Amino acid sequence: MxxxxxxxxxxxxxxxxxxxxxxxxxxxxxxxxxxxxxxxxxxxxxxxxxxxxxxxxxxxxxxxxxxxxxxxxxxxxxxxxxxxxxxxxxxxxxxxxxxxxxxxxxxxxxxxxxxxxxxxxxxxxxCHVLRYANHYRKVKEIVDSGLIGEIVHINHIEAVGDFHQAHSYVRGNWNNSETSSPMILAKSCHDMDLLRWIIGKKCTRLSSFGSLKYFNRTHMPEGAPPRCTDGCPHAAECPYNAVKVYCSPDTSYWFRAAATGDPNPTQEKLLEAVRTGPYGRCVFQCDNNVVDHMVVNLEFEGEVTVAFTMAAFTPAIEREMTIMGTKGYLRGSLKQEKIWVTDFLTGHTEEIGTRNGQFGQIGHGGGDEGLVRDFVRVLRGEETGDRVTEIGISCESHMIAFAAEESRISGSVIDMETFMRRQADKV
Ligand SMILES: NC(=O)c1ccc[n+]([C@@H]2O[C@H](COP(=O)([O-])OP(=O)(O)OC[C@H]3O[C@@H](n4cnc5c(N)ncnc54)[C@H](O)[C@@H]3O)[C@@H](O)[C@H]2O)c1
The missing domain is CATH 3.40.50.720 (NAD(P)-binding Rossmann-like Domain)
Structure with a gap:
């Protein structure tokens, strides 16, 4: 072929x-x-x-x-x-x-x-890459096997990471819903996709709260200049000091390449980017308007409930999912690439490693590469079914994110059927 x-x-x-x-x-x-x-x-x-x-x-x-x-x-x-x-x-x-x-x-x-x-x-x-990560495929496999019985409740946390928030959602490309999209869509459409896929049922109602609490002018330290390179008196104690974070040899390639817009981000280019570009701005004086914390409570068919949290104030980028079933309890950490499953009958907890030997941990737990592999398979007619994020399925989970944003702004509980009908009328 x-x-x-x-x-x-x-x-x-x-x-x-x-x-x-x-x-x-x-x-x-x-x-x-x-x-x-x-x-x-x-x-x-x-x-x-x-x-x-x-x-x-x-x-x-x-x-x-x-x-x-x-x-x-x-x-x-x-x-x-x-x-x-x-x-x-x-x-x-x-x-x-x-x-x-x-x-x-x-x-x-x-x-x-x-x-x-x-x-x-x-x-x-x-590109809902997490669905292609070995970790979540294993979670789905365990749920579908019936090992933990019927899903009753899921607690899912998206820990954005404070530095990641500052980079992407305060200084960077996704900091303003007018120029990109609301954060629940930009960041958490992946989570809505995972939840819809793992539960395997439709979302019926939801409500949401959240705001931009911290990364704003109210929290700007006195006398901080608009750019970190302009002699900020708080440079030493600020975790977001751009010179410190971007020009350090410990900063990952991804952040350095994104900050310079250059696949070869030399130290000289980084210093220039911090001095003149968006990533050198004081995190308390940017044009950001997206939330830094948000919760969504969701109800799915069959009385399944979900509590979802997305927050910036975490030391690392992580996703933790706890699934409470009628027969057992599953806890998964994407960062640790581990799942723990407890059986209520025996009380025994089994630890399952989810590292993908082929793709490794990089790129969303191997999901980036797994997605392209499956794209090729789909085009060759070798892969079908709900393992892949075909647009119809993704549209449905995107609608959950749009509804969550509407709820957060309006303060109302959203009935998904009514919401979907309203959206269909606009097309
Ligand atoms: N699936 C995921 O997990 C995931 C993760 C991060 C970002 N994203 C999404 O991926 C998309 C790209 O993000 P990125 O970080 O690669 O951004 P990026 O800014 O690095 O890349 C976008 C590229 O588009 C180019 N571009 C601008 N105008 C163009 C035009 N008219 N024709 C062709 N190219 C043009 C830019 O020059 C730039 O190189 C975004 O929508 C983002 O939300 C997805």
Whole structure:
């Protein structure tokens, strides 16, 4: 079988580092044969790495999709507010699509993409990478085996990590719902997807609370300048001092590459980025408006309840899920890559490791790579069913996130059936 030929639209962090590397490891299955990005540095980086013919390199997705179809599929890895248009255009051209989450920042646009894909008969997989991580596949397998009986309640915590919040949701790309999307969609559409998938039933009602409590001007220390490099008198005691966090050799490649916008983030480029770019701003003086903590209570069919928490104020990026069943209790830590299952009959607790030997822990517990592997399988007709995040399923879990945001803002309990009907009327 010939390898699947893919065009990467948006050669940023996700396009370049999360998904395209699968082609280098598996050239018999996937080849990156085109790239579109206005940044010459990123485009060139991708062209050289994947040996892409120069005539297949474009300065925008628009220019790339103007050409009659010349590959099997596209990876849409542009920013949140730049998914709808390339997705609609790619569907029209007949490309299958690996579409970054969120599908789109409004419920209406999500539904329009879903409908267009269905009508055109193209496959669209949404990048809910956690569903492809060994850890959550194991959780799902245990639940489906009946080992812990029927699910009664789930307690799920998304620990964003204080530094991650400061980077992405205070200073960075996802800090303002007007320019990206609400945080429950940007960050936690993955969690809504996991919950819907693991429970295997529809969400019936929900309510939510949350706000931007800390990363705002109210908490700005006296005399702090707008940029960390402008002689901040609080530099030594501020955990978010940009020079300290970005220019340290301990900072991960991902943060350094994102802060500089350069796949080769040298110390010189980092200092320049901190001095002049968005990542050098005082975290208490940014244009951010997304929440730093939020809770959602959800009810699913069959009297299943869920308490979901997303909060910035945690030392590490982590997801912890506790599933309370009629016959047993499951606790999982994605960071530790472990699941503990307690049987109520025997009282015995079994510890299960979930590290994926093939993909390792990097990239969402191996989910980034697992997603591309399954995208190839779906296109080859080798994988179907609810293990993959086909757009129809993803649209449903996105609607839960949109409803949660509406509840948080309006202070009301949302009935999902009514909410969905209201959304359908808008399409
Ligand atoms: N699935 C996940 O777990 C996950 C994790 C992080 C981010 N994301 C999502 O992935 C998307 C990309 O995030 P990222 O961190 O890679 O962002 P990024 O900013 O690093 O990459 C986006 C790229 O799009 C390019 N671009 C801008 N205009 C363009 C155009 N007209 N045509 C082609 N390219 C254009 C930019 O130059 C940039 O290189 C976002 O929607 C984000 O929310 C998903």
């Amino acid at each position: 010939e390898p699947i030929r893919v065009l990467v639209l948006g050669a940023g962090r996700r396009g370049t580092d999360a998904y395209a590397p699968y082609a280098l490891k598996n050239p018999d299955k996937l080849q990156i044969t085109g790239v579109a990005d206005p940044s010459e540095i990123r485009r060139e980086h991708m062209r050289i790495r994947h040996n892409i013919p120069p005539e297949n390199c474009f300065a925008s997705w628009q220019a790339c999709l103007e050409r009659p179809r010349f590959a099997d599929a596209v990876f849409i890895c542009t920013q949140d507010r730049m998914h709808f248009e390339p997705a609609m255009k790619a569907i029209e051209a007949g490309y299958d699509i690996l579409l970054e989450k969120p599908i789109a920042p409004t419920a209406r646009e999500c539904s329009l993409i879903e409908r267009a894909a269905r009508e055109a008969g193209v496959k669209v997989l949404v």
